Every structure is written in structure tokens, then in C-alpha cells.
Amino acid sequence: MGELATGAPAVALLGVLGLLVGSFLNVVIHRLPKMMERQWAAECAELQGKANETETPTARYNLVVPRSACPHCGHVIHWYENIPVLSYLALRGRCSQCHAGIGLRYPTVEVATGLLFAWVGWRWGFTFTGLAWCGFAAAVVALACIDWDTTLLPDDITLPLLWAGIVAAALGLTSTRLPEAVWGAVGGYLSLWLIYWGFKLLTGKEGMGYGDFKLFAAFGAWFGWPALVPIILMASVIGAVIGIGIKLVGRLREGGYVPFGPFLALGGLTAMVFGPAAILAAVGL
Incomplete structure (x- = not known):
């Protein structure tokens, strides 16, 4: 249904797309629980009548901002340091500034998502059905990691x-x-x-x-x-x-x-x- 590509081209296209989506899933896995915690804290403050008290405004925090940074030194990660898998290998799994270790979780999620997307490409091709199952796989990978962590x-x-x-x-x-x-x-x-x-x-x-x-x-x-x-x-x-x-x-x-x-x-x-x-x-x- 709605074939855009099949065979090896579909496997390659969806495999690369999976690597990119996997990189984004790392952001979701890390930030979504923190966003939920902030929301719960705001709701608790509102219920306690503290929502209008003078407080230092918190910076925006969502899946887009702020830009990804090293949790150890605060170094903002440049685009060329965020290429799925390749950047991890080039940096030898360490921050380019403070050389603190980068968790193996990041490339693992990228590779796993890439492989799942590539399999979908082999099974269903680059079709609307294939894209639907890619969405399914991405959501499930994110949920598995978030639940394991939190x-x-x-x-x-x-x-x-x-x-x-x-x-x-x-x-x-x-x-x-x-x-x-x-x-x-x-x-x-x-x-x-x-x-x-x-x-x-x-x-x-x-x-x-x-x-x-x-x-x-x-x-x-x-x-x-x-x-x-x-x-x-x-x-x-x-x-x-x-x-x-x-x-x-x-x-x-x-x-x-x-x-x-x-x-x-x-x-x-x-x-x-x-x-x-x-x-x-x-x-x-």
C-alpha cells in the first residue's frame, strides 16, 4: 500500500532514518521523565496555593530546548558531535571538552532503532504500512528505556x-x-x-x-x-x-x-x- 521504495533501497533508507530517529529517542528517554517531574511539581505548587509566589522563573525545558550538552561540563554539543554512532566512535565515547565518558546507551539505542527500521523496510518496504510499524518500534524502544530508568x-x-x-x-x-x-x-x-x-x-x-x-x-x-x-x-x-x-x-x-x-x-x-x-x-x- 503506497509503495515508495522496496528491497535494498527501502532497507537502506529506513535504516538511516532509524539511526536519526534513535538519536532523537535518546533525547526523549532522557528529557520526558524530567518534563513530567516539572509538570507534577508545578501542579503540586498550584494545589498548595504557591503558584503565584515570587520565584525565580525556570528556563524552558522540552524536547527541543535547551540544546543538548554534556552533563559533566555543560559543553553544548555541536551538530557534528551528534551524528548517530559515527560521532560516538570518532569521540571514542567521551566528551570532546572534559573527556568524561558518554554512556553506551546512546549508540545502542541508535543502532537498535536503525536495525528495527531496516527490518521493517525489508518486511514491508518504504510504504505507509512500513512507516506505521517504524512509529510503533520507535515508541516501544523509548518506553522500554524510560521504564527501565524510572x-x-x-x-x-x-x-x-x-x-x-x-x-x-x-x-x-x-x-x-x-x-x-x-x-x-x-x-x-x-x-x-x-x-x-x-x-x-x-x-x-x-x-x-x-x-x-x-x-x-x-x-x-x-x-x-x-x-x-x-x-x-x-x-x-x-x-x-x-x-x-x-x-x-x-x-x-x-x-x-x-x-x-x-x-x-x-x-x-x-x-x-x-x-x-x-x-x-x-x-x-
């Missing part, structure tokens, strides 16, 4: 992702029929909601957050309700393997809590790449 799954991403899945189904951009997408969203949300409350009633603890419900609902919208079981199964397997590995190396965070969102995200990406049926076949179901 245990938050922002509504600013999960809810548009959910609605985008329903709209994509309505426009025929996915193989999911609209009724399957709608019931997939309903089933995805309610299934984890019921598990959450069942676990809380039995243990008095919260096993997951509401963001997980919304993310699973989004997957239901994109893949349809029949895909919910294989996705949650894959997420659980990935979570168990990684969780055990983290525990063995003694790197569990305080409280021993590991967010479920990143594993759910990996389950969704696995379903995109291999298909829900292949997941069931891989585990003998």
Missing part, C-alpha cells in the same frame, strides 16, 4: 500508541481487523488490570503499574486480541531470564524491584519481527 510508562507515549494501533487497523495498515484491534485493546488492559488487583488482594503489594496495562492494550490494538497470549508469554520468559541474570550478578535495584514494562516491550517487538504465531511455535504451543 519505572514510568508515560501516557504521552502509551496512549498515542494505543490509538495509532486502532487507526492503523481501521486504515488497513496492519493485518489486524478493526474489531480484533478494539477487543485487543480492551483485553490487553483488562487482563493485566485483573492480575494487578488479584495480586494486590492476595499479597497487599503492587506487582505492576497502570502504564503496563496501557502498553499491553496498545499491543492488543496493533496485533489483535489473539496475539495477547504469545506476547505476554514472551515477555514473561524474557523477564524471568533477565531477572535471574540480574539477581545472580547482584545488580538488583533497591527493593529488588525490576519493572515489567521493558520485558513487555521486548515481547511486543518480538511479535513484530517474528509474528505472534512463531512465538507460540517456539515454545511448543
Whole structure:
């Protein structure tokens, strides 16, 4: 549908686009939680009647401004220091001014997004369907990293992702029929909601957050309700393997809590790449 390029050109074009989008996702992953914190602080101040008190105005902070800078020395990053992957390699993973280390997360997100976009180009070509799945992949990568860092799954991403899945189904951009997408969203949300409350009633603890419900609902919208079981199964397997590995190396965070969102995200990406049926076949179901 709406083919702009296929084959190797589509893979190359979307692969490069993925690298660029991955660079932007690094900004989203870092800044969006901070933007949410600022918004919460402003809302709390307003509720406490402190919004009109004389305070030093805070500088604008969003996904565009201020320009990216080294967190150690404040050096503003020039465009040629921000070329995906290549700049990291040229700088040898260090700031050009203070030589502080740059986290490996940055090129990893860029490469991962580039590979996912390239795969989409191979599978669907540079088409409207391909672009829709590129958007899906970018949103899921951002959500996985944000949840891992902060245990938050922002509504600013999960809810548009959910609605985008329903709209994509309505426009025929996915193989999911609209009724399957709608019931997939309903089933995805309610299934984890019921598990959450069942676990809380039995243990008095919260096993997951509401963001997980919304993310699973989004997957239901994109893949349809029949895909919910294989996705949650894959997420659980990935979570168990990684969780055990983290525990063995003694790197569990305080409280021993590991967010479920990143594993759910990996389950969704696995379903995109291999298909829900292949997941069931891989585990003998």
C-alpha cells in the first residue's frame, strides 16, 4: 500500500532514518521523565496555593530546548558531535571538552532503532504500512528505556500508541481487523488490570503499574486480541531470564524491584519481527 521504495533501497533508507530517529529517542528517554517531574511539581505548587509566589522563573525545558550538552561540563554539543554512532566512535565515547565518558546507551539505542527500521523496510518496504510499524518500534524502544530508568510508562507515549494501533487497523495498515484491534485493546488492559488487583488482594503489594496495562492494550490494538497470549508469554520468559541474570550478578535495584514494562516491550517487538504465531511455535504451543 503506497509503495515508495522496496528491497535494498527501502532497507537502506529506513535504516538511516532509524539511526536519526534513535538519536532523537535518546533525547526523549532522557528529557520526558524530567518534563513530567516539572509538570507534577508545578501542579503540586498550584494545589498548595504557591503558584503565584515570587520565584525565580525556570528556563524552558522540552524536547527541543535547551540544546543538548554534556552533563559533566555543560559543553553544548555541536551538530557534528551528534551524528548517530559515527560521532560516538570518532569521540571514542567521551566528551570532546572534559573527556568524561558518554554512556553506551546512546549508540545502542541508535543502532537498535536503525536495525528495527531496516527490518521493517525489508518486511514491508518504504510504504505507509512500513512507516506505521517504524512509529510503533520507535515508541516501544523509548518506553522500554524510560521504564527501565524510572519505572514510568508515560501516557504521552502509551496512549498515542494505543490509538495509532486502532487507526492503523481501521486504515488497513496492519493485518489486524478493526474489531480484533478494539477487543485487543480492551483485553490487553483488562487482563493485566485483573492480575494487578488479584495480586494486590492476595499479597497487599503492587506487582505492576497502570502504564503496563496501557502498553499491553496498545499491543492488543496493533496485533489483535489473539496475539495477547504469545506476547505476554514472551515477555514473561524474557523477564524471568533477565531477572535471574540480574539477581545472580547482584545488580538488583533497591527493593529488588525490576519493572515489567521493558520485558513487555521486548515481547511486543518480538511479535513484530517474528509474528505472534512463531512465538507460540517456539515454545511448543
